Amino acid sequence: MSVTIDGTPHEQPPRPGQCLRTYLRQEGAFGVKKGCDTGDCGACTVHVDGRPVHSCVYPAFRAQGRSVTTVHGLATDGELHPVQRQFLQAQGFQCGFCTAGFLMTAAALTEPQLEDLPRALKGNLCRCTGYRAIADALHGVVNVGEPAAGAAVGGNVGAPAGPQVVTGTARYTFDLDVPGVLHLKVVRSPYPHARIVAVDATEALAVPGVHAVLTHEDAPKRLFSTAQHENVAEDPADTRVLDDVVRHVGQRVAAVVADTEAAAEAGCRLVKVEYEVRPAVTDPEAAMLSGAPLVHGDKDASYGIARASANVAGELHAELGDVAAGFAEAEVVYEATFRTPRVQHASLETHGAVGWLDDDGRLVLRSSTQTPFLTRRALATLFDLPLEGVRVIAGRVGGGFGGKQEMLVEDLVALAVRKTGRPVQLEYTRAEQFTAATTRHPFSVRMKAGARRDGTLTAMRLRVVADTGAYGNHGPSVMYHGCHESLSVYRCANKKTDAYAVYTNTVPAGAFRGYGLGQVTFAVESVLDELARRLGMDPIALRERNIVRPGEEMTAPGSHADDLRIASYGLDQCLAVLRSAAESPVEPYPAGWLVGEGTALAMIAAGPPGGHFADATVTRLGDGRYEVAVGTAEFGNGSTTVHAQIAADALATTPDKIVIRQSDTDAVGHDTGAFASTGVVVAGKAVLHAAQALRQKMLAGATEEPLRAHGHWGGSPRSVAFNAQWFRIAVDPQTGEIRILRSVHSADAGAVLNPLQCRGQIEGGVAQALGATLAEHVDIEATGQVSTVGFRQYHLPTFADVPYTEVHFAETEDAIGPLGAKSMSESPFNPVAPAMANALRDATGVRFTDLPFTRDRVWQTLQDSLSSGGHRPKREPEE
Ligand code: FES
Numbered sequence: 001m002s003v004t005i006d007g008t009p010h011e012q013p014p015r016p017g018q019c020l021r022t023y024l025r026q027e028g029a030f031g032v033k034k035g036c037d038t039g040d041c042g043a044c045t046v047h048v049d050g051r052p053v054h055s056c057v058y059p060a061f062r063a064q065g066r067s068v069t070t071v072h073g074l075a076t077d078g079e080l081h082p083v084q085r086q087f088l089q090a091q092g093f094q095c096g097f098c099t100a101g102f103l104m105t106a107a108a109l110t111e112p113q114l115e116d117l118p119r120a121l122k123g124n125l126c127r128c129t130g131y132r133a134i135a136d137a138l139h140g141v142v143n144v145g146e147p148a149a150g151a152a153v154g155g156n157v158g159a160p161a162g163p164q165v166v167t168g169t170a171r172y173t174f175d176l177d178v179p180g181v182l183h184l185k186v187v188r189s190p191y192p193h194a195r196i197v198a199v200d201a202t203e204a205l206a207v208p209g210v211h212a213v214l215t216h217e218d219a220p221k222r223l224f225s226t227a228q229h230e231n232v233a234e235d236p237a238d239t240r241v242l243d244d245v246v247r248h249v250g251q252r253v254a255a256v257v258a259d260t261e262a263a264a265e266a267g268c269r270l271v272k273v274e275y276e277v278r279p280a281v282t283d284p285e286a287a288m289l290s291g292a293p294l295v296h297g298d299k300d301a302s303y304g305i306a307r308a309s310a311n312v313a314g315e316l317h318a319e320l321g322d323v324a325a326g327f328a329e330a331e332v333v334y335e336a337t338f339r340t341p342r343v344q345h346a347s348l349e350t351h352g353a354v355g356w357l358d359d360d361g362r363l364v365l366r367s368s369t370q371t372p373f374l375t376r377r378a379l380a381t382l383f384d385l386p387l388e389g390v391r392v393i394a395g396r397v398g399g400g401f402g403g404k405q406e407m408l409v410e411d412l413v414a415l416a417v418r419k420t421g422r423p424v425q426l427e428y429t430r431a432e433q434f435t436a437a438t439t440r441h442p443f444s445v446r447m448k449a450g451a452r453r454d455g456t457l458t459a460m461r462l463r464v465v466a467d468t469g470a471y472g473n474h475g476p477s478v479m480y481h482g483c484h485e486s487l488s489v490y491r492c493a494n495k496k497t498d499a500y501a502v503y504t505n506t507v508p509a510g511a512f513r514g515y516g517l518g519q520v521t522f523a524v525e526s527v528l529d530e531l532a533r534r535l536g537m538d539p540i541a542l543r544e545r546n547i548v549r550p551g552e553e554m555t556a557p558g559s560h561a562d563d564l565r566i567a568s569y570g571l572d573q574c575l576a577v578l579r580s581a582a583e584s585p586v587e588p589y590p591a592g593w594l595v596g597e598g599t600a601l602a603m604i605a606a607g608p609p610g611g612h613f614a615d616a617t618v619t620r621l622g623d624g625r626y627e628v629a630v631g632t633a634e635f636g637n638g639s640t641t642v643h644a645q646i647a648a649d650a651l652a653t654t655p656d657k658i659v660i661r662q663s664d665t666d667a668v669g670h671d672t673g674a675f676a677s678t679g680v681v682v683a684g685k686a687v688l689h690a691a692q693a694l695r696q697k698m699l700a701g702a703t704e705e706p707l708r709a710h711g712h713w714g715g716s717p718r719s720v721a722f723n724a725q726w727f728r729i730a731v732d733p734q735t736g737e738i739r740i741l742r743s744v745h746s747a748d749a750g751a752v753l754n755p756l757q758c759r760g761q762i763e764g765g766v767a768q769a770l771g772a773t774l775a776e777h778v779d780i781e782a783t784g785q786v787s788t789v790g791f792r793q794y795h796l797p798t799f800a801d802v803p804y805t806e807v808h809f810a811e812t813e814d815a816i817g818p819l820g821a822k823s824m825s826e827s828p829f830n831p832v833a834p835a836m837a838n839a840l841r842d843a844t845g846v847r848f849t850d851l852p853f854t855r856d857r858v859w860q861t862l863q864d865s866l867s868s869g870g871h872r873p874k875r876e877p878e879e
């Protein structure tokens with residue numbers, strides 16, 4: 001084999017069957033990424049003799065005698081390629097995991113192809129940006145500015161890691177050589193519920209290169225939750241590293257550790273498992289019925305499970321005021337049931353970790369995690385180690401969306417490292433991501449609301465059933481959170497909630513952007529829209545009449561969020577933006593299509609209840625630069641950029657003088673993690689405190705070296721942020737196709753510290769929500785088997801699918817957040833589905849209650865409605 005890689009000859013022959021992607025990484029080209037290994041995402045794009053190919057489906061041997069260019073070879077003579085410069089200047093990325101692939105595709109585009117980006121970029125997926133930043137880059141838009149000293153906050157400062165991202169040198173989890181690393185593969189259950197009677201590993205251990213086969217007999221007996229929260233008691237302790245009972249298809253049964261992935265896979269195929277199959281339940285309503293199979297029948301309330309005897313992991317039953325009296329007072333009432341399916345995070349970097357023992361015998365884990373400190377604590381507890389006996393590091397994380405607020409791989413890697421004494425890595429395949437990682441919780445929400453003739457709400461009632469799957473990780477918390485701000489954003493004296501997080505024998509759900517609010521907001525905002533229609537009121541006016549106002553209490557049944565404040569208020573401004581959009585002339589649309597408009601709003605707490613902690617240390621380096629050590633990980637949320645801006649302003653310098661050291665449990669004190677929209681409002685506040693303290697020391701003439709100061713924030717009290725979405729759509733009644741004519745999103749993020757990034761979070765959130773609204777669903781067969789196992793079946797939004805969304809910011813300044821800022825990363829997701837449902841209702845006269853609104857479902861629902869005499873479009877179709 002002789003191949004030229006980025007101008008350098010390589011002679012190493014590929015392994016039999018090896019693809020070019022793994023060959024290139026083996027030869028050190030870590031900029032070549034894996035998003036799927038099936039040719040569907042484009043993250044692995046390279047040029048072979050100048051032509052772009054997906055290297056994961058290109059046999060390595062075919063590169064014989066050819067010239068391969070990766071992202072590392074795009075720059076010439078130290079000069080960035082024009083597309084690299086454009087991506088840097090426009091900040092055409094967030095997590096950056098897809099960026100190398102986009103750069104390689106874009107670098108090969110001709111002028112005519114650049115005119116048709118939806119077609120030209122159809123082979124590359126981005127889960128973070130919503131594609132507008134990428135379009136900006138390819139159109140040569142310069143978004144990033146150069147702030148003056150002390151004036152970075154409020155400017156479009158570029159990400160500190162930008163140069164590394166566009167050259168492929170940013171280090172993600174597996175972008176390093178770990179000498180002697182072993183590979184771990186998992187034997188998974190074919191049954192939704194079974195007891196493991198026996199495991200025979202004899203043949204697997206005989207495979208050359210296999211070092212160990214681990215089973216429940218090797219695993220700690222201690223139960224834990226894969227969910228990571230500051231307060232461990234938030235989640236039921238119902239999980240073992242390897243259990244002797246499997247509760248969903250795809251659950252770990254055994255782990256095979258070998259020299260190569262191929263040997264580990266061969267070993268997995270030879271592990272013989274004897275199961276005693278048990279009855280299973282896959283429907284949450286059925287699971288709560290008397291006599292249903294019990295998923296955790298061997299446990300009780302001492303494990304943090306509400307009612308294991310009824311498969312209820314957590315429940316909430318509470319009432320404010322008198323709901324029956326409220327409905328009696330109402331002049332109009334509407335009630336319906338709304339359903340949302342499983343949705344995958346689909347972060348382009350799959351779950352994975354590599355672990356080893358350092359020279360002192362400490363366990364070190366490098367992981368794609370949003371919670372390095374909580375993961376360290378969980379591992380220390382699990383393996384009875386002192387906290388300082390474990391170090392967890394996150395490299396740059398290739399997308400999270402809540403999915404990596406979970407310990408899905410680190411425990412198994414740690415077990416294998418401790419058993420073998422060797423470095424071990426486990427990297428999920430895309431199929432494992434669908435079958436063995438978490439999803440958004442499917443919710444069924446029965447919502448009833450009543451109002452007086454003037455639109456004043458008199459009663460709101462929720463019945464929520466959330467399917468947490470086989471384990472309770474995040475189940476109760478997602479259910480509680482979903483039922484909170486969705487109701488508390490409205491003033492109403494009478495509110496009642498009955499909610500259940502229910503175990504079933506299905507793949508576990510987990511944390512996902514919005515944390516339950518997206519599901520319940522879909523129901524609440526749809527019902528309010530129906531009330532407005534029945535009252536003959538403008539839906540925006542109905543909301544304006546009932547939304548919570550400054551100085552008022554935010555109430556939800558069962559809520560004890562005493563630290564929640566309206567510390568700045570821009571919801572009225574957000575609605576005013578949507579009203580003016582609604583008054584705009586209708587865009588052209590195809591003859592015969594139906595046109596409609598829809599609005600929805602959402603509120604979210606800036607941070608979780610119960611405390612969220614961050615520590616930061618700022619050190620003067622002596623060469624004009626400062627090091628900021630902060631615990632939180634960067635996974636595309638942009639908090640690192642904002643931390644650099646905050647520190648630079650406090651120290652009267654520029655962000656390029658700020659060196660960030662992050663997400664390393666050795667670097668700084670405890671940090672709860674990068675979740676619940678806390679990167680700016682919690683970790684940012686700790687950075688601000690540390691930088692201000694250092695500035696004070698400097699002004700006081702302190703001479704100690706190194707000069708250093710610490711900052712801390714405990715995440716309480718908390719403010720609330722607001723989002724509102726408006727769509728104008730056209731619907732083809734003949735096919736069910738929905739075309740978005742105009743999309744407007746307004747947000748109250750307090751003082752916007754980096755408008756470019758904040759806009760990107762909103763564009764990305766709206767795009768992700770549109771995927772969940774119009775297309776995405778993970779399917780599970782009656783047997784409990786996940787049948788959606790790759791991007792081929794699971795339609796992620798592509799460049800062509802995502803419309804331009806106008807983003808507007810309210811002008812407010814928060815009294816709690818750092819420098820007036822509020823959070824803005826999860827919340828843009830939440831109002832999108834109901835705004836689309838309300839637009840559909842407006843266009844077609846039909847209330848759509850089940851997500852996603854696929855073309856088939858829209859068409860079928862319209863047909864059903866027509867045949868039952870319904871279906872009354874607002875505007876008559878044009879001839
Ligand atoms: S990794 Fe090759 S296309 Fe996804």
Ligand code: FES
Binds near residue numbers: 096097099125398
């Ligand atoms: S920036 Fe594209 S996947 Fe994260």
